[in-house]
Every structure is written in structure tokens, then in C-alpha cells.
Amino acid sequence: MSTDLTTLVLPDGELVTEPPVLAEYRLNPYTQETAAEGQPIAVVFATSVADVQTTLQFATTHHIPVVTQGARTSIANGAAGLDGSILLNLSRLNHIVALQPENQTAVVEAGVLNGDLDQAAREVGYFYAPDPGSKPISTIGGNIATNAGGMASLKYGTTRENVLGLKVVLADGRLLELGGATFKNNASYDLTDLFIGSEGTLGVVVEATVRLRPIPFGDTVTGLATFADVHALTHAVQVLQASGVNPSMLEVLNRVSIEALDEYEGIDLGGRGEQALLIFQLDVAVAGALDLVDDLLRKAGAQTIDVTSDPARTATIIKIRQDIFAAGAQYGRLIVEDIAVPLGQLAIVADRAEAIAAKHGQRLLLLGHAGDGNLHPDIILESKDGALPAETQAYIDELLPFVISIGGTVSAEHGIGTIKKKWVPQQLSPAVQTLQQQIKAVFDPTGILNPGRKF
Template sequence: MTVLAPVLDELAAGLPADAVLTDPASTEAYRHDEANFCPSGTPLAVVRPTATEQVQHVLRVASAHRVPVVPQGSRTGLSGAANAVDGGIVLSLSRMDQIVEINPVDQVAVVEPGVLNAVLSRAVLEQGLYYPPDPSSWELSTIGGNLATNAGGLCCVKYGVTTDFVRALEVVMASGEILRTGRRTAKGVAGYDLTRLIVGSEGTLGVITQATLGLKPAPEAALTMAAAFTTAADALTAVTKIMAAGLQPSMCEFLDGVTVRAIQDYRDMGLPTGVGALLLTQSDRGPRAAADVEAMGVICGELGALDVAVASDATESAMLMEARRIVHFAVEKLGSTLIDDVAVPRSRLVDLLDGITVIAQEHGVTVCCPGHVGDGNMHPTVIFDRGDPAAVERAQKAFDAIMRLGLALGGTITGEHGVGVLKRDWLATELGELSTRLHRDIKKAFDPLGILNPGKVLAAG
């Protein structure tokens, strides 16, 4: 402990009295994110800064003593990217939660990383503006965490993912220096795009302490449609036809039969449980929304939908949205989960679901598969008994087989959850040798001592 005492003393010297936690009873909650099956260590301390200058101080101390630093938001991640490492500093940014500015003329918001997604969304809506990225965890997840993983959400099928709305960043480097990337303007192509490089880097290149985010005018009134199908294949075929018809839904979500039943068991949402799949679509084009969802409904009917229903008002639409948002909590009630995050071209969605069915049978596991089907980003979730070693082994093999399938179909191992620890060993398979080498070179340029979130994203090499 005498070796570590100087680190703690130096941290405390430049921080408020309540910013540093060392008591194991207090630090335990910070050891891992929602991927609690991924390895996590015991931190030396948890530091909770409230200002950029305090983050700089932490990183200067960490660099001087070569102590690892793991940035954290509200720990809603699903890949272990925020998991602590032994003897490291967990840098919790949840108390940096100020909305610095909302500017309706420039259509930007300037925020600190601890701002919750839903809080920002509601704040800009009050000024007639819209921040589209909305992960299912939007009531709990922070903007900083969304930036770290380049999160998507329910509306990304029409509006895009987090990086599409990031104009500029303030980033504290491993050395404690401040890097400012991007610009406030809507256009700007001077130099390499360091902003997009940092978004999605999962805390391995720097610590984001402020972000300038682009906004859109608030959307018009929306209508939501639900279509029930006998088979998942019919629902997925309907999606490909809806998108090919140019209808551009503002939401297009898929729930397989297992997921629908799990939601209904978790909370009575009035969902039909004797179905093979449920498709939820939405149009936010105001007076044109009715025609949009009617056209979507016609396509679903032509493909044998058992029932097509359009929400009669905003309350019913919100209920259907809520049904999709609680999937994670509902499925957790079924057992331990390994949540995959593969994305494939829409034309290969049926092949993906058929392949997942075969994998589940071969490995003797249950796999449910909700997802943002409009952009091909699916979340196959392997359900298993964590107390049974044989079941754990089967689950891991099924998980790996699903990722292998996703790549074989021309897809990716992660569409929005990030790599973290969970998929670290698969990243090189997707990237290839040259790209992996360039990733390592970039990491070394930003973090020469290797103290920022070590062991995440890139495997040792």
C-alpha cells in the first residue's frame, strides 16, 4: 500500500474531498458495466470529477505513475468497455452533467459527458429541436457513453447514429493536454477527421469532457404501426420491401416470438404472445404519416401478417416504443444473457435469423433476437444458466458462432454496443492484419504509455 499511497495523495491534492472513493464498499458498484460476465478488476480508486481541469489532474497523475485509467459513464454498456482493471483508476464522469448551451440558430447543443440522453432530448425539444440518437437505455445512458460506443437507437434507421451528430469535441489526452477537434459549423473538412476517430473509441484514445452536438428541427407528429407475423422470415421480408419502397420509416424494430412473450411476462403491454414475430414501424411525417403507415401495412398484409394495427394516438405509440425499450430488462428475467450485436445487409436478414435458429439447436441454447431491423442491426441474445458450467460453455460457443455467421453474411461484429472486452478477440478477424496494425499505431500515437482503458477493444499484440 505504501507504493500506492503517493498516487492517492497526489490525486486527493488536486480534487474536492468527495471526489476520490477508495472504500471497497463504495467502489464495488463501479467495477463493471452491464456485461458483468466479462472480466473486471479491483480499482485503486474511483474518481468523480466535476470539471475538465480535474480530469486533467487525474490523467497527469496517472501518466506520472503509469496507472491505468478507465473512463466510465452510467455503466449501461453491454460489452465490458467500462470494466475496471486491477490497480487502476476508474474515472466516473457522471457528475459532469451540465448542458452548457442550446442554440436554436446554430442548431447545436454543447454538453458535458455525464448528461443523460433523455435529459438532453427533452431539453432541446422544449426549444423546438431534436437530438435523434436514442438508445433503448436513453433514460439511463450518458452522452459520454453514447459517444464512446457510437451508439445508435430506435430512430437511427432514418436519422443515423451518434457520430452523425457530433460537430466538435473537447478531449483530455493521456498526458493531461486538451485536444479540441472539429468545429461548431455545419460544414468543415480541414485536416483529418479526429472527431469521428474518437467517437466510438471506447475511452482508449482520450477522455471526452465536452461535446458540441448537431440538432434537427423537432419532427412532426408520428404514427406507429404494429404487425404480427406467423414467422420471423415473413416479418423480415416485409422490412426489406418497406425499405425498398422508399417509405423511410423513422423507426423499424423487430421482436421475435421469444422476445414478445418475455416483454408481456415482464409487463402487460397488450402484446400478442402467440406469434412468431412482431414488427414495429413508425412515420414521423405529420399529416403524411397516415399514408406512410398504411402503405407499410399493405406490404405486411401482402406477406401474410396475422394482424396490422396502427396506434390511434400518441399514448398508444409511446406504449409500443416503451415495449421495445424494455426488451433488455424483460429478457434478463429469462436467465443469464450473452448479448450479440451483429449487423448485416438488410438483404441477408432472413439468412441471419435462419442461421441463428440452427446455431441455437446445435448448441442446445435459447436465442432470442430483437433488433433495429431497418438498418440490419440485430441483437441475438443467448440465454443460459450461469450456474451450469456446461451451459456457459454452450452459450459461449453459440455466441461465437453467431458472430462468425454475421461476418460470413457480409456484416460486422458490432453495430452499436462496441467491442470492449466481450468482442476484443474478434476484432482482428473482422479488420484484417493491416487494419489491425494501423489501429495499434493510432492507439500508440494517442496513448504512448498505454494507460487509457487498457485491454479494451484491441487484444494484446
């Protein structure tokens, strides 16, 4: 039976039921692993908190599932349509409410793009640190819901460490104000933190108070160092981590990644057969730090080291790194994994990923935020769609249990969505899973918010 939407009263143009729009918005175009997307009944392009409340009250009354969407850049299919659902899209709730340099904070609506917030902050001498590769295209609300990471997480933390307060609408339409604008807050259980990374299953984030950082003093130094293999590179990462120079970026790219970027960008990172590339950055390069890094990297086996303080060249290097997913997908599609392990296990898991990929004949695009112990041991497939080949599935089925067995996680920063759901019972104990379900029931008793996602 079709749902009567006539009693869902919203401003003109916000409630859309045209099939082409539903067909577009039900997909998460960057999720390249085949996943079941359902048929939504409507998209609501909310432009106010009241619209979000109205939509959620309607959905609760009529028992309609709601999938909250930001920019739909999820790689875990977390914001894709479900059968009979309303897609609550917040991309038009996108105002920067206030920049407050005196507090080192900003207040933003959920649909503001990460890159837009960062740019606005820079105009007043600050920056917004969390920098997922999707920075120019993903929303702050989506970043909060997935606890997005990125290159700068190494020094400035993930989204979690940069959110101070939230406004959240619950399934029944209640508006909650959580946290505030203080850097410390022990007044109660930390519900702000609970919502960060909750993937649209507990409530809808409509506004956030986030932390801004002063732009670092002096020159930022960014460098490229090559190594004989990823194993050697991970050793260098540990040495740098222990040195106290406090790098703001330590990114790894394997030979396949280097080749993919060369082909995609028309550049020459790997023309001399470079096997592993470390991108490192010191955003506060105190006197002597660069010499120390150079010395440590050479002793750790760096074959070449190339550093720059030129802002344009730095921006080019960052852009190259941001393009890696597109570079991998140019051959067909990229099956993205998102693991993290304790730092001491980094070399072990990198070696194991290479061995398992070789065993199953998979083309391994290994990259990631090495300084965080967060790797993306991705597989390049030539087919653009369709079910995963058995060998690719075998690679995943062998790698992820190994990651869990050494104290790692199957989802470091992209979220569980639908893609990683089957691994949750292996990583979390039954008692913890039960508790998670009980917490969900407190906030969303009728279970309408992103049902079937996360666990």
C-alpha cells in the same frame, strides 16, 4: 506496492478509495456475460475539465491505467475496473452548457444523460435523435465513446452522425477542441470521428457539440405488425425500406421476445400465438404514406396491423421495446450479441441464428434494429452468473464467424469492450489491426487509457 495518491489533488469528495465504492464502481452491472473485472485503486468523480486533466496527468506520471466511465451501462464490459486502475467517472460532469436552436445544436458536458438532453431540446422545439434503449440512463460521453445506436438510427444515423464537435483530454492532460458547430467541416483529418466509438482508448471526451433536429411536423404514426415468422418479417422490412416512405423505426421481436415482454410487462402482445412482431414508425406521415405501408405490409405477409397516433400509446410501445433486455434477463441473465449484416443478408442471418440456437439447445431472444441490418440474437440463461455453458459458447462460436463470413460485423453499436475482443482479429486484417495500434500510440503513447479494451 500501493500507489501514493496523496499528490493527486482534487476538490473535496471527488477522490474516493473506500472499498464499498470501489466494489460497486468496478462493475458494469448490465454486462451479463462473465468477464474479469480488476481491482481499481480509486474512483475520481470529476466535476470539471481541470479535474480530468489533473487525474490524467497524475496517471501518466505514475503509469496508472485509467478507465473512463459514464453511467456504466456498457453491455460489453467496456467501463469495468482494471487491476490498479483509476476509474475516471464523468457522471457528475453533467451540465447542458447551451441549447442553440439558431444553430440546431446543443453543447453538453460528457456526463449529461441522453434522455435529459432530449427533454431539454424538446422544450425548445427540437429533439436529440440517437436513442439507445438506455436513453434515460446512459451518458452522452458514453454514447459517443461507443457510437451508440438505437431505434432512430434508421433515419437519423448513429451517434456519429449527430456529433459535430468534441472537447477531449488526452492521456498527458492536453485539452483538444475538435470539429465545431458546423454541419460540414473538411478542414483536416476528421479527428472528431476518430474519437467516436473509440471506447475510452484514445482520450476522455469532456464536452460535445451535438446536432438537434426540429420536431417533425404533423402526427407520428407508430404501428405493430405480426408475421408468421422472422424470415417473413425481414422480407417486409426490405420492402418498406425500398418504398421511399422513409420509416424512422423498424424493430423486430421474435416469439421468445414477445413472450418475455408479455410476462415482464403483464401485457398481451402474443396471446394469439404471434411468432414475429414488427414495430414500425413514420415520424413524418405524409398523406398516403400510411395507406402505402398498410398495403405493402399486407402484401409482404403481415397477419395483423395495428397503428396509433396517440402520443401516450406510442410512448408505451417505445417503453416496451426499451424494456426488452430487462424482460430477457428476468429468467436469469441475457447473453447479448450485437451483429450487423448487409441488409440483403438479414433473412439469411436470422434463419442461421435460429438454426444454430436450435442445434445447441439455446433459447434465442432475437430482436433488433431490423432496418439497419442490426440484430441482437441473444441467449437467455437461467443461471444468474458463472461461466457460459459450453452449448452457449458453441452457439456464439458458430454464429459470429458466419456473420463475418457474409460481410457482417460482431459489434454494431455496443462496442468491443472486453466481451467481443477475441473476434476482432477475425474481422480485421493484420494490417488494419497494426494501424489501429499505431493510432492508439499517437494519442496514448504510454497506453494508460482503457488498456486491453477494444483490441
